[in-house]
Amino acid sequence: MRMAELSRESGLSIATIKFYLREGLLPPGERTSPNQARYDQGHVRRLRLIRALIEVGGLSVTSAHAVLAAMNEGPFAALGTAQDVMIGPTEAADEWSQERYAELVRSMGWHVHPDSAAARQVRDLLATARDTGNVDLVAHWSAYAEHADALGRQDVDWMADRPDLEAMISGAVAGTVLGAAYFNALRMLAHQHYSVQRWPEEAAQQANRI
């Protein structure tokens, strides 16, 4: 397909697509003349993935580029880079959160990198829960790890069972970014459902708020 059709199919303007081509987020099409190139469904899927990384994942163009570059290195590298860029800067952990993190990882039997973005985020959030006057969240959150373990195992099985390497890699990235947002939205729906049961009067007054 030509550039105009690629724009229609992806829902992105020609100017945006040309920007992604220049920045190396989108591989060049097959050149058919000095001024024209042909694109295929792989380009459409790639553009939609870039859109999802930026719009759903909230990534910058630079971060999206890092993820796409890592996709050339295989599913493990793609997964790690997607994790890195999804998590912003974190504070240095204090002893209290370090101990709780170590206990969590030990109790789950996880072999994980203690300096990874996800590990730093866990320690940071434990400290933040404590410092915002919600230290009891830490005990409450102990139930989260079992659910995360079950989901994470199924996610990796799903990824590894995909038909080819390209699909595995795309699945690693889409699964990380879209899956996080999807679970979060489902958890919010469950909060709606159970909080209406819990506070029916407030819910009736605010029916148009939630």
Added chain:
Amino acid sequence: MRMAELSRESGLSIATIKFYLREGLLPPGERTSPNQARYDQGHVRRLRLIRALIEVGGLSVTSAHAVLAAMNEGPFAALGTAQDVMIGPTEAADEWSQERYAELVRSMGWHVHPDSAAARQVRDLLATARDTGNVDLVAHWSAYAEHADALGRQDVDWMADRPDLEAMISGAVAGTVLGAAYFNALRMLAHQHYSVQRWPEEAAQQANRI
């Protein structure tokens, strides 16, 4: 405590605190002279919550303000507003994603608002999974709903069991924003653990990447 101590305790600069006071994110202290006010631990906790909303939740000052304003209306309003601002703009749903959303909500027995930010996000992500060449994510994600339901029910129980209304409301906001980030980080740790088992060679080569 004086402003200087509030700054030390909260880890925020005096300029930032004065900005939050002007913008109404932080309630004023108790005035002790025309130029001085006294602050208490409630101010420290509130500043840490504002920091968490902005740094962890990625909210703008305007969105953080909307959440803090809703906190005066009760736990249900605080929860709904936290959900609204955590989820950005979404696309209009097509029939395909609308049908899948309806089936999900029916199968879970959830009574939720179909126009809420979370419901729109679910429909949007179903379409995005399909359009990025990952339509099999939709079937894979069916397992997510049971976990989200279990967590969501426990979250609302935890919130409702807190000692007083202020703690319930703070818990609604902190639980929504911090809890989403915490579960996401745990899921990433599980991805690390199971993907190292799945791709041990690639993992060994990239030990410093994840």
